[in-house]
Amino acid sequence: GAGVSQSPSNKVTEKGKDVELRCDPISGHTALYWYRQSLGQGLEFLIYFQGNSAPDKSGLPSDRFSAERTGGSVSTLTIQRTQQEDSAVYLCASSFREQGPLEQYFGPGTRLTVT
Amino acid sequence: QQQVKQSPQSLIVQKGGIPIINCAYENTAFDYFPWYQQFPGKGPALLIAIRPDVSEKKEGRFTISFNKSAKQFSLHIMDSQPGDSATYFCAASRAASGSRLTFGEGTQLTVNP
Known part of the structure; x- marks a missing residue:
């Protein structure tokens, strides 16, 4: 089937805004x-989910970062009050x-x- | 320690040459060592991986050599081609910790025609 997909592919935001990936x-x-x-x-590394729970959040750099996963499938990474140092490529991976x-x-x- | 050290940072070889990329780790609890290949604008793609119970693994033109006592492992690319030009990352993980990958710094490989 299809591979891991992520959206959006590119996001430009102003400092201080929230984003969802x-x-x-x-x-x-x-x-x-x-x-x-x-x-x-x-x-x-930022965070790891097994099912809907996140047993390892140790890589999240600050409390502005959060993530959730619903239905054991889709996940959303949210960055609040974005800063310039948040500029990066955010990668998602999955495994069975x-x-x-x-x-x-x-x-x-x-x-x-x-x- | 969770670090994985990778060298060299960049590597240029001629077509047909055998580039070798080296990695060293500190945490003896690591038990899975994959290599990823990344092209510009793309996510990393799993290339080949090894467990510490073997000293060598070959898949096509790619070979991992693993030295458990030295805590080192390396990637060899046989008969390299210009299409192999990419950034290569080694990584390590522990199954017991949820398999989070700790990556090396990456090696930018250029294979000249």
């Missing part, structure tokens, strides 16, 4: 991850843990630019 994982994948890719920072490996499949990302 969406991830549709591969159908049947129970685990979902958010990562951030910035110039000079590489790829960094019951199948053993930990193979994570990434979406194309959402490029966020905060002006």
